[in-house]
Amino acid sequence: MARIAVVGAGVGGLATAARLAATGHEVTVYERSDTVGGKLGRYSRETPDGTFHFDTGPSLLTLPQVFTELFEATGAKLDEYVDLVPLDPIVRHVFPDGTRLDSCAEPTIFADRIEEAFGAPAATDWARLWRRAERVWDASWRDILRSPVDSPLSLARLAWRLGDLAAIAPGRTLRGLGRHHLRDPRLRMLLDRYATYTGADPRRAPAALVAVPYAELAFGGWYLRGGLGTLADALLSRCLDLGVVVQTGTTVTRIEAAGGRVQGVRLAGATAPARADVVVANVDALTVYRDLLPSPSRLTGLTDRSLAGFVLLLGVRGSSGLAHHTVFFPDDYDAEFDAVFGHPGRGVPARPALDPTVFVTVADDPQVRPDGHESWFVLVNAARHGRSMSGVDWRRAGLAEAYADRVLDVLAARGVDVRDRLVFREVRTPADLASDTAAPGGVIYGTAGSLLRPANRGPAHGLFLVGGSAHPGGGLPMVTLSAQIVAGQIGPA
Structure with a gap:
């Protein structure tokens, strides 16, 4: 012992x-x-209207089998401790042209939804990407995700499986993979977003991250009641x-x-x-x-730190009709990444994005909000906290409140205006995450x-x-x- x-x-x-x-x-x-x-x-x-509860970190549970195995390994059952609720849609994607696409854990149904929203060629493209994503996932699960990886040589264990190596496409970016497989710019935008799951810019993130959407869409997304x-x-x-x-x-x-x-x-x-x-x-x-x-x-x-997050916690009167997770994309996704990561080598500092992607979580769960109200978690990608070229000083007087106003204005411009229905708003910046969790710069993923x-x-x-x-x-x-x-x-x- x-x-x-x-x-x-x-x-x-x-x-x-x-x-x-x-x-x-x-x-x-x-x-x-x-x-x-x-x-x-x-x-x-706590408010006169009642008590609002929020998750301030992850809002989606994926790969439930990982947690089932953990509890079984320690002599218990997961469902004795938490109440898992499957989500459909897992995420509702709202694109700049107003089209919507609801993701789900049924590949055939999701393909039908893509065809209905974007046409048959887009669904065919996605099916081809999906087959590649499955090969990447299988190789990752078999050789990487459950095994120690101590050096670049450890990754070389995949090299003898030529099919795996071709699917993983070392040297290609996630953005490049999307451009190769997907003709519809909205599907490319959807794929790009999964780079942010690892805190990365899709223009630089490895193509192997295509395994991330596969894991989410093959095994489902879940909410825990409460x-x-x-x-x-x-x-x-x-x-x-x-x-x-x-x-x-x-x-x-x-x-x-x-x-x-x-x-x-x-x-x-x-x-x-x-x-x-x-x-x-x-x-x-x-x-x-x-x-x-x-x-x-x-x-x-x-x-080389990951991106951080700027968060609003909103107590909202009435019902919005939003899905559990909704992503509102901007007109220019690249402009957002240019702002969040900056170009320090060119003398261009990181800064808050003026027209960011906005991710809204609204749980349909009476345990987390008073009757007749909703608890909103609103997240936008943000530069880490710091005073270097790659960071933003989120403690600067007035910045957090001004940017919170901007995020609410962006939501209103995209058809979701809650500014006159707010019971309160709580602002959380990367500086707050750095203070609360000792995460350097308030980054999410290291x-x-x-x-x-x-x-x-x-x-x-x-x-x-x-x-x-x-x-x-x-x-x-x-x-x-x-x-x-x-x-x-x-x-x-």
Whole structure:
């Protein structure tokens, strides 16, 4: 039995802790916040009209089989803890010309919807792309997503499968893949959006990210009744039932190591380190290698940060008739990416996009809003917080409120005007996410769009990395798979 310290009680940290405790280890989780869940955050607002509840992080659960396996591995059943609700549509896409396309988890039905919205040639194009996406997904699931990947050589294991290599198309971008397969610009726009699932610009993101829409549309999108934050509650409950000690309000200031091995963690205000045989870091890899266990050689490539998000939490009177998820696309998608990422090499700084894509989540769930009202989560892509050319100083006086006004004006221009129906609005910027979750710059996914993320095994013996900034990447299922990989590397007691 090893003494294991887990730094951070996000989904990756809690999932790892539960797996390790179930195999006999002594596990303690240290969380700087007063609550668990990390970026799977929640917010509640009491008003005279009633209480509004919001998920402030992920709003969609995909690959439910990953979570089913996690709970079974720890001796429980997922449906005993959360109530999964399948979504149809998974996402409603509203394009600049006013056409709509509802995605769903039935390929034949989705193809019919594409044909009805865009015509038969568009449906044929999508079917051809779908076959390629399936090959990429199968190769990724078999060889990458559930296995350690420590270097570019690890990815070379695919090379001998020529069919896989051709489908993955190394060197081609997601944008290039869309232009090759899809003639309709609206379908290309839909495909481009999946690059933002990894925090990337589709013009630079690898074509292999075509596996992302496949995973969503093949296995479905799900909502958890009461909000996705209930997943954090479920994981915490599993951990406590398995004997994990969870210390919230406890900040780890350093990972202690000597002789090439971890020794434990240093806690803020403590006179001596908390001893541990193994340390699992569920914090951003940049924070680990810059601050907790300085490792300059490991910082290479970690400065290419993903995009962040600008969020409005709205209490709205009345009913909007919106789908659970609705995406309103702009006229010029490239202008949005030019703004969010900037061109530092050309002296063009990142900035708020004037005409952004707007993603609105409205859960038809009486547990999260008063009768006769709706709780709206509104998200737009945003540059990270910072004062460099690749960031925006979201703390600058007046900027957040002015941009919130702009986002509401954009929504109104696209046919959804709620400005006269607001009970309240709460503004969350990348600076707030940076403060709340210690995510550098408030970025969502760590390194932007790369297939090769920091390895799960750290440079000191007994150090492991888990979570969205490490392999296999961001998003709830990927983070949960990273926990499976790490627990497998550590092994049973």
